[in-house]
Amino acid sequence: MKRNIVLVFFIVSISFCLLYAFQKQQKLQEPLEHEVTVELVVVEVFVTDKKGNFVDNLTKDDFEIYEDGKKVEIQYFAVVIPEKEIRKEEAIAEIEEREEPQRPKEMKLVILFDNLNTNRWYLNSQWPQIQEMFKALSGNVEETMIMELNRRSGPRIIQPFTSDQNLLSDVFSRFKVDMWKDFEKEVLKDQRIELSKEAQRPQKDRFIPNPEFIMKALREEEKYFRRQRLADSYSAFLAAVNQIRRFEGIKSVLLVSDGFPLGDREGFVKIFDPFRLFGGKKYFDQREAFDKFLKLINEEKLIFYAFSPGTKSVASREEWSKELFSLEQIAEETGGVYLRGAKKYENFVEVLGRDLTHFYDISYTPPETTRKSGYHRIEVRVKKPGLIVRFKKGYSDFTAEEQERKNDASAFLSPSFFKDIDFSCKTDVVSFGGQHPQFWVRLQIPLDQFREDQAVSPPEKLAMMFGINEWEKRKVHFGEVEIQIKDSLERGANSLYHAFTTSGIKLKPGEYETRVILKHPEDRIGGWEASLKIPDIKKKPPLSIISAILGFLRNEVKEDKIPFSISTKDGCLALSKHRLYASVKNVFNKRENVALYLQVYCPKQTQDFSPKFTLSKDEKVTLNLPSEKIDSFFDKKSKILNEVYLLDFQDILPGDYKLEMKSDEKHIKKEIELKIVS
Template sequence: MKTKIFLLILLLAFAVQPNIHGLDSESPQAKKDQKALRHEVVVTLKLVQVFVTDKKGNPITDLTKDDFILYDNGVLQTITDFEKHILTQPEKKIEKQAEEKLEETELATSRKVPLKMNRKFFLLLDLERNDGLGIINSKKAALHFMDTQIQPTDEVGVFSNSLIGGLTVHEYLTTDHEKAKEAIKRIKGFPGGTEETNGLTRAEIEVMKQQIHRFIDEIREFAKSLRYTPGYKNIILFSAGIKRNLLYGDDPSLRLNLEDTTKELATSNSPVYTVNSKGTRAYLKDRWQRGGDSLKMISDLSCGKYFSNVGYYEKNSREIQNATSNYYVLGYYYTDEKWDGKYHEINVKVKRKGCVVHSQGGYFNPKLFTKFTKFEKKHHLINLAIANTPQFQTRLDLPLITLPCSEEKESNFVLLSEARLDEIEDIGGEKTEVVALVFDQEDNIVVSSRYEVDFSEFSQEQICPYAILSLSPGLYKCRIILRNLETGKGAVASSSVNIPEPQDSGRRLFSPLLLSPKKNVYYINASKAQKKEAGKEPLSLINIYPFLSREYSPLVGNLDKETSKLLAVLRSSNINIQKSDVELSVFLREPSSEKKTPLTYSILKGKKEGEKIDILLIELELPELQAGEYSIEIVAEEISTQSKSQVTRTFQVK
């Protein structure tokens, strides 16, 4: 997986913060060491993206590190790292971006910071200020840009805005461009329309204004969250814009709000390339009913460019390519960085005469996670959950199993993860949240639950976070996230699930919960708080799988190869079978082989849940295991009808 250029500013802070607990019990030497730590100087690599052209706008591509002069808040800096990114064929998709690393100063200590700053694009489709044809043309233009201009190293994010969903993340910054294109294709939603405001009542116009204010506010919060991502973040906005009579009417609040937000985008080094999705159809309306002026304002104030017709997508794509390619990256080390969120002004000059320099205006110091706004924390959580490599930190990945458990509409699905407390020592704290998120195929969050816990109270060696959720039939991506609410450090468990359609009759086996010999486990129900808020008694894992014990715990991660015995809690539904007589068979499928070995088993306990669900506790005798992937296969055959139901559960042996 390719590493991003992000400076991991949060991670740097965690590495240098002293432990403040138990200071009174420290030895004099420990206090001395602690004092020394407080005076340690933090050195941070800063990267600045610079475009240089001649006076005619043609890129100058033969400069070296010694041609540049860089100031940070008026202080001359020593440029230690230098890269040149040259795109030779902007009109065609090429396999490799020509890059020349001219010079790199060797450092005494490796800081694991990548010395490459890739281009970053956010494609934003505004469904709210659009009609059906405009949405179709916008998606066509976005896909054309992806197919013809995006380079292998470019990072692409896909967002949309709708009246109901607001600003929605479909794909965060990723170099998996096929995923980004699929995200564009999947974007759905009702067009907000671009009809005239003539004939609307004052109250209806006020509602429209409030909706526009909400969109502008969300964009401003998004811009603030981009402050801490190095380099330029190019936003391509497809929209019909805000009607001129609303923007320049008697009430100036919309215009002022839009101006402030656009300036925030410029400050966060996020130029917006606005594309009018109405195109020539806009000229069928009176000038005061068009949205082009608002789009031009956004592009002008953010240092982007306005494109008046989405239909000219080939020309538009080439111009965006030319404006964002052929750049230099200057790196310098800044000492004793402050965690105050303040702005640093950057000034870059070139010694060669006749050069025109375009560089980011500055950057913001990092700030503590506790100082994040509500939107920034939400942005941080989504980024942690779905990004290939999260922007703010190195993510700890945890195992996750998905267990459909019923054909009923309510509480028909279980998410279950596990983690050793020593493994998540930096994440678990006095204030830690456990969040369960489920995304549909369009990457919309369809189910979420959250529970806050105090990890300092745990005496167990291992935790099992879980959630009991209700899902309709379909394909889903699932996450359980642990996040420290004081530092922002997080761990993520990821998997996917297919919830089947209910069947009319017969027996259906659900994926078994396997139990291995393991003690001292603490269970955390992430869906507990939501059930209480809804006035319902929350279900716990033992309600779904009633044979849990202190001697055995769920097998979520790896199984020790010395294990000779497993337990399986098997749930099955019985639909319209009057006299059920079932014969079970259990097999072990070995790694890298089609060989199936019958397993000896014993049914230890049985229980009915209502009229339709049977629950069995089965003991499985295992043969000698080798490292690798295994599968437990369980087959249930109805003796009277000879109908079969089969389920498989895969696990790793180490």
Template sequence: VTTRLVQLDVVVTDKQGHAVSDLKEGDFTLLENGKAQKIATFSLEHPFEKTRAPGAPPAALPPDVYTNRPGITAPAGPLTILLLDALNTPQADQMYSRKKMLDYLETQLQPNQGTAILGLGSSLRLLQDFTSDPQLLRAAVQQYNGGKSRLTTEPGEKFEITQASQSGMAGMAARRLQEFQEEQIRAQTDVRVETTLSALRAIARTAAGYPGRKVLVWVSAGFPISLDASQSISGISQSRYYGLEIQRTTALLADAQVAIYPVDARGLVGTTLSDASQHGLVNPGANGLNNDVLDSQASMRQLADETGGRAFFNRNDIDHAVANAAAQGATFYQLGFYPEQSAWDGKFHKLSVKILRPGLEVRHRRGYFAADPLKWHDNNTKPEQDLANALRSPVPATQLTFAARVVPHKVGKESIVDIQFAVYTDSVAFEQEQLPTQPDVRHHTILNFVAIAVAPDGKVAVDESKTMETHFRAETLARVQLEGIPFHMKLQVPPGHYQLHMGVRDERTGWVGTVNAPLDVQ
């Protein structure tokens, strides 16, 4: 038996874009697949009012203890994540958007606005962890230089090929070159889309443990939602559609209460389809450029709409767009309801919110997948891949939170590292079960543990994983809810200096948690 509360963060603004904060529960109607639902929980959230009092730093961790639990060092106010995307953005647009980011941090960053900055190139990079210090944030942006992406085509790069002669040997050579280019673009786009969506999923896993609504401002030129064979000059290209991958990613982001606000780094984009230098002929390069712009904006719009965010296109005041997006994490309503047990059919359930007061704009995620978490993750990802992806991320995953005490010591001539985990139960999914041989109800869960010691040269010295299955009685569950679920791992590690990567995965939900720790073994 599993009771599941579905929560929905709702941003309400007036015609001027100002937050509306005087609505009551009775003003809202929440619908699932068009059917009204009983609102079980309702609150108005003002994260700025929850900032940590001056002079009250968070409690320090005991020696040798490491945790991924948010709140130890992060600001207590609203959280914004700035993602500077060099993978999908032409270099000239990167320079312009970088300047605008500095303008935003200089003039529009709100006090106590907790902000983290990440960069996306061939992989995701943490440039600055959550802080409200504008000097640290500006320094992170100033030092970041994404550079030219090897996987994007700069404007005009396809022009000469598409204008080549179309007859004779020259035409045949041009068509062959065009076919090669299309194959290359298709392969590059596959890598861009997967790398970008993988980065967004990593951000979702990182942000999940932080309470409340988080705003992800994605400064990018985007990626296409599809590659259409009908637009191919050679006619041999195979269609690509990335909508399903986007939908899986947005589901993970929405579950983590992360709303995406894409900001087009290209600023004001022209829509001219003809080139005067070609005497009135249509310029295929310009045509393709417009198709690229529209398609990339379609993917950004889908990511925004499905997570409750908003996409900003065709504006040069990128800094104001970022400020607008960040402000929408400052005031929101949180609604919750309990779906019927029979509703967990594995399908996508559409959510909508209606408000009695006219003239207001409402933003929230479009829906959720009503799937048993175990079935959903078994069908779409491999368990070991979940942990491997999370451990490779430069930012810790916080879907599942834990603490770990790491103590290296000698046992005879062997160097041993003891790891004592304590997994917090508020992020673990327990399923109640009645065992045939037991009179009382048990609480069942399966957890996967992994520990990897990596040397400075990147070589893996130790890689161990274990699985723990529990059937807790009520009194045992009550104890671990206070103390955490204990689990012990013992590693035999050669002497040296390492980075210890630790991870835990809930096998039922697929949620993961990770943390890194320095490790010196004598």
């Protein structure tokens, strides 16, 4: 982690003038101001004696710091301990001597459940002890956040940062996990049963004649699952780190895991890395991938502590599995601790509880010879003998391009954290011409937010990234375009409407996570996310409503040659004599031309579809809504009936309503929430 310090140098220029061989008086010109940004590397150092007590009487001169083997000068030094432990005379002296205000030192705690690699039985059996440990640790920090690494969705925040102990206790008591290992065991168990049945069949009836081949196939299948779980562990863990780093302050991460399934050195693993955080390679030697992973997580102000619910006390380090070794490495590289043994929970309360409130905060300027992108090793030495010193072992310095990729990855995986740009978005599923379903995406961007910020010039354009995340299938589809906003700003428009559809992506029925990211040239980012389900229309009953989309109707002077298609120019729905601009917020003026676009599965073209529309409010008042069909088209390839109805809200009072569509067929029913304004 780097701290940016802005130094202002006053350069005094003195001019000398000689006139007629006489020396004139020196003239002092106006001082010139130049800003120079100096990046400081921040290191939290934990120093204890052999009994585990924090040593708080060290000074700046007791420390030496080396980066990549070169000694560096300490620029900032402070010992952080609770105020109640500072003697009054020391506090007064500290205030008098300090030249700059001390920044906040509160630690934040992140409890991260690695549900990809943790054994459910051990976690459940030790849950009361774990829960008590969590409660004790949460009381030592300003705020606590709870996260999990989920096999279906990757990283997921269960409880955002909070200081409410009752809320945290309630979350812990209700927390249920979805373990990858459980899924893996069930699959392997079923396969063992099938292979066992295969081995019991007569030789002539076997699909695999030799039983040894069956066992070999089973072992290979198990290795495949472990490699897949390892790759998912890297991807999910890095995504979690990218989420955590967005929060201010020092974060201690308590990792609950049985360790990463590292295999033999000659084994290779395929990394799901859509944003090229691993450098663009797809296949890595397992140890090479783990080393790269350690460097990536060590570039932020994160300190990892780890324990394994399934770990028993071991006699020596040689008995450790590769999984436990991975936990120790993660903790050691970031300056944390991996604890094991029968008393690990009690020890964690003592050790982590102490580290959360007692440490040395040190910053230094990296040497010029090493100031380039890449990984830099850190070594901290304490001159006094007999002390135990812990610190992060290095940090990664990224280029502007690498940092942008990291920001994109963070925004894509956790859009809800990015609120620098305000905008609304809505996405619906549509299908045309028997092709694969598409997402119809609309954005509404308020423009005053760019006019009001006097410190930043209004941008001419915004970069927009739209993506579809299929975490379980290890696929990410995304594209990036530019949205021009300069003309709209100059015209004085209140907001900008932008619409488009996806193309070239073969989307099958199922659940999808969609994301929209807007990026300002000044490193401001806004994010949006939603889950959408593409229905399998072949399994739908006849006359089922597939899509129901509200929008604004505009007259079209020239008839469109391709009715019921999305315009590539402005993203509207082209009709025979109109254009439909799909709504984003479903807020309508009662005097506007509001239309409803329906897509209905209709296996037989002759089937009659005559919907009736009603408005309900608070489930008490139901009003019949007048409507008029203005366009219709039956798509023979997809068996989808496309119809547009003009809705009449003239006599409707302002308020929030629920629009309900019904037909004579009982199963035909659809509801949309909307708001009418005067």
